[in-house]
Amino acid sequence: MSITEKPWYPLAYMFAVTAVFSGVLIGFSALTQDRVDRNEQIFLQRAILIATGAAAENTPGEEISRIFNERVEPAEKDGIVEYRLKTLDGRLQAIGVPFEGQGYWDQIRGVLGVNADRKTVTGIAFYQQNETPGLGGEIVTQQWRSQFPGKTIAVGDQPLRILQAGQTVGDNAVQAVTGATQTSVRLERMLNEDLRTWQTAFTGEGQ
Amino acid sequence: MNGSSQSTSSASLMMRGLWYENAIVRQVLGICSTLAVTNRVLNTVVMCAALVVTTALSSWTVSLMRRATPRSIRMMVETLIIAFYVILFDRFLRAYWPDMSRQLGPYVGLIITNCIILGRIEAFANSNPPLPSLVDGVANGLGYTLVLLIVATVREAMGMGTFMGLALPLFSGPLWDRWILLVMPPGAFFTLALVIWGFRSIGMMRREET
């Protein structure tokens, strides 16, 4: 009988086919592993740099990695991490405070940038969100985010506020996206929670 | 569908895949993996490209191997081949277009279970030569793409006023109040239902005329 009718054929065939295809896959994965790892890191790095003002919006990935490795240093205390941006001669310029929480549809992750005085906001950037495009999704637009630079973080219960239209916007508040109540409420909550824990961990830190 | 008695010329295969036997309109197959991303045209294009490439190459590969593959493990081998191409595509995206990969999330991986690919393999690629199988895969993939692109265009244009991220003349102006509902899940269901209704009505009218 021909080879395809031998009893051991199906097993051997399955084995061979699996080996060949898996082999190609693993090979390709290994080849691209470096790129994939770097891409993962670049998401967070880009957010940190944009929030602290160290990089412009459309900076290519390589550039982001370079600037990050040159000037940013993570610091940890009590389990809370902050990312310190140093000036070219080594002084502290700004700090990136990561935050995350449940948005309306899915997780929101981002970085809030603060000056070396730990009070003045330098900017905000998101690296993960899946909010409704056109509504909650507007939080990633430059227009909405441009409200943040210059604001101050208050001490106490609500360091930063996101207010609905009609309310007067003070020094520690920005205006919410019209119609995106859920996203705004949740974003405000996660920002304040993470800002408070950050403030507690790093109180009294020097310049 | 009985593949052996109908003409397998490329032209007729393309027409069948695209229109007469359009997988979505006729059987509403395989929408799960893509419907979620149809709120943006660009994402839909990438997903559908993944599907066309996977269907075509899987059909082609299965057809190449059809004489050597034993009947008993046929389905497992087919699934393996489909998974192979999908994972390759997913990996490629993660390495060279990470933003898009993030936006598409797990939906690229779900192409593996997409009923269209297995459907085409079982109905055609298993019993036809490689080149027609490739064309058949492309044709069905494109038919799928056609329907979903219409859905995505409606959703993005009327829901956000843009097309591929670029603002449209009428829809992004002050005269049009964006129908946000269209970019949320219910909008996907409604739009697809209406598109299917449209296609089927046209098809039925055509058939009545002949």
Add this chain to the structure above:
Amino acid sequence: MDDGSTMLNILVITFSAVFTSNILLTLFLGLCPFIAVSRELKTAAGMGGAVIFVLFCTTLLNWMIYHWILVPRELESLRFIVFIVTIAAFVQFVEMILDRYSPTLYQGLGIFLPLITVNCAILGASLFMIIRDYTLLETVGWGLGSGVGWAMAIVAMAGIRSRLANSRIPKGLQGPGITLIIAGFMALAFIGFTGIFQATR
């Protein structure tokens, strides 16, 4: 940042999987059997029950395989294939057990099991669990919630469709067309559930 999974976290995940982020009406997974098997209440309930069981068990199984076998060996890229094989094997296994020990249950549930293997909701649930980086306990909530959410949706759909059986539906809309429209309204209704979270905080 909070530490790992608290009880509230798990409850939120479970609740949102059933209501606000329903695997079928919001994440669009498992649509093919949803449209095909939602004609009658009885078959829908059978399918729903089978999905709850398989989804719950396979997400847990896949979590363990992923975190205890694949990750330590840096083989994450094989997760698609491994998950599919696990699901297929699990379903096969359940079929065998049912066939041997409970022929009546096998008769009732049996036809659905092979169909479940190609139900993208099962694979999708496992993939989402990895992407969202759930802990084991959170996966319990996620698997249970997703399964129940899917089952609820299909049973509700069957209930509605059986009422529509005598209505005059335009020809082009019959079958999948009207099902999709009903699904759209259901998705709309489920969006209302987000109010639950506002109330709990």
